[in-house]
Amino acid sequence: MNRLFPAALIALTMASPAFAGSGNTSTATGTATATIVAPIVLTHPASASLxxxxxxxxxxxxxxVTATGTGSVGSDVTFVPGSTTAADSFTVAGDANRSYSIATTGGNVSSGGTNLAFTTTASTASGTLSATGTGSFTVGGTLTVTGTAPTGAYTGTYSATVAYN
Structure with missing residues (x-):
């Protein structure tokens, strides 16, 4: 049995894990970045309207009404002398030199219980904020007038949305 003990001791020594010597590991430092941008803000001047x-x-x-404010009529609708049309306007503020998309919805103008539908078209589908972080666009549209619509003043709303690209 004395002969087996040295052989078992040699086998046990060989089965032990080897420890790393110096120069077998290396560590480096990575970098991380983050950028917070100004939120995009759409503003509608109180004095503006389509x-x-x-x-x-x-x-x-x-x-x-075009996005430049020029008005025209179709079918049996006629402007009265001195009528004025205007495109709506919006301003955009946010992160300088950043591009954004523009979307608008249609809507209805109402007088009493009568609604007339309209569609809208922005002057552009997208834009880029200036070096100072500002921009603007206009909105035109087409109003459908029924032959039975009562006379009177009609008002309504629609939505415009901007989003960073």
Missing amino acids: NFGRFTRGTGGTVT
């Missing part, structure tokens, strides 16, 4: 002007309805038709 103005379809003053018109007679006839048997019905459309009133279109």
Whole structure:
């Protein structure tokens, strides 16, 4: 048995894990970054509105206002003399030189229980904020006028949305 003990001791020594000597490990430091940007903010001036002007309805038709504010009528709708049309306007503020997209919805103008539908079109589908973080765009639209719409003043709303690209 004395002969087996030294052989068992040698086998046990060889089965032990080897410890790393110096120079077998290395550590480096990584970097992390983060950038907080200014939130995008859309503002509608209180004095601005999409103005379809003053018109007679006839048997019905459309009133279109371009994003530059130019008005035109279709079918049996006629502007009255001195009528003024205007595109709506919005301002955008946010992170300098950053691009953004623009989306608008349609809506209805109402007078009493009568609703007239309109669609909208932004002057551009996207924009880029200036070096100072500002931008703007305008909105035109097309109003559908029924031949049975009562006379009177009509008002309504629609939505405009901007989002960073």
